Amino acid sequence: MTSAPVASPPGDLSIASRCEPIAPDMNAGPLSAAAAAATTRTAGAVATGGLRWRSGFASLGPAFLTRLRPTPLPEPCWVARSVPAARELGIDPAWLDTAEALDILTGNAPWPGTDPLATVYSGHQFGVWAGQLGDGRAILLGETDRGLEVQLKGAGRTPYSRMGDGRAVLRSSIREFLCSEAMHALGIPTTRALCVTGSGAPVRREQIETAAVVTRTAPSFIRFGHFEHFAAQGRDAELRMLADHVIDRHYPACRATGRFGGNAYAALLEAVSERTAALLAQWQAIGFCHGVMNTDNMSILGLTIDYGPFQFLDGFDPRHICNHSDTAGRYAFNQQPNVAYWNLFCLAQALLPLIGEQEVAVAALESYKTVFPREFTRRMAAKLGLDEVRDDDHALIDGVLKLLAAERTDYTIFWRRLSVAIRTGDLAPVRDLFIDPAGADAWLRLFSERHAHVPRELAADSMLGSNPKFVLRNHLGQQAIEAAQQKDFSGVATLLNLLETPFDEHPGFDAYAGFPPDWASTIEISCSS
């Protein structure tokens, strides 16, 4: 898997499909022009929660968004809050104890200084052009003067809701909240989550559930699908505005570099390819399966975004499918690097009117094929406690992945036990993980030989800092969710505490780092959220 060839292009770079825009739903409640102006006038005047707002995505203009207000929810309550996320945002965590914050972050009261909106995008879903999508339930409140956008997910219908109700249920909101913060703590680029608020308001999914709102933050929520939207309609002026916005704010080096003869749009495609490759390398190394890698769920900043049926692998099965709706396995764990490349091709196709030459776009994508294997190898070497990669280390990496796949060995526990074994010198707890020890012994011999010349303490530190003790396993999330559905939010808080420092030992909490129970494999998580 280390150097698996990436997929061949999904097609040539000409625009293959055209978007069929849907008619906006006028019941979604866009603000009147007067109300929008009134909201705008307050910009910068008040600093509720300690935040000051500046013009961000909204400055792109009406072709990109619809101004609107969140739809209130009855009797909101706090479900979970992240103090580190509050600090990053610049919010005084004490403000999160106020009734004002609860109302604002549920969408029941306006955040003074903000100018809420929903953005329009399109995308390929499960490999098929899906046409117009957009923020159907996420409302962007604005951008802070520290350059972080704040979004309320599940805050009501928008013109892009299509058949949806604009809501998010408690279970999926808790999963997104916990996983965002867990990924951040693991050092994996991600959107973050400030809090979850809940309400008793009923939401119809397979069953009747209750509503929740996640407050998410990121430097930008722009997706590949934003570019595809304008490209598919041949709207080159808007396409250029969007690309210029992204370059100016997030990739300024693309204008300075001499790469591609000063073609900043090709440089952007290359930079996004590199970040996406680096992200995928981290997902594969940690054992994270995203589950819905549609192009509308691909961040232009290379962040993990839109947590749906994701899963951290329990037993190591390269072909694991975590999304119950993904019957064909398009987004199986071992397909993710290829799918990311396929998605980058869609982005390249969308950027082609700006880049100009097809050959230049293809050249810009090439970086993915070098960055992904290099970064993946680097991440795996760190897991193995190696501070440099030698030629024969590739065999060590391939060997361990084959070994783990052969017995579906628990991925997180294996790496943690191996890390501890380097410190103690006792490999027995690692060997115990295998039914057939012969294969394990053969690999452990190679591993030990490789470590003969690596200082043990250094290696142990590196491994214990690369191989987490705690990850958000499905069954852990499920237990916390079931308690939360009975209004006991302590399980969410406990998990958050562990996942915020996943490399620490947390004495007394070993049960959260143990093998999944048998029922874990029966948990079915689909796109329904």
Ligand code: AMP
């Ligand atoms: P997702 O699969 O969550 O990434 O969503 C794909 C598209 O469907 C996006 O445009 C979402 O905004 C939209 N969507 C998903 N769930 C809902 C919902 N309950 N209400 C409105 N739009 C939704």
Ligand code: MG
């Ligand atoms: Mg999405």
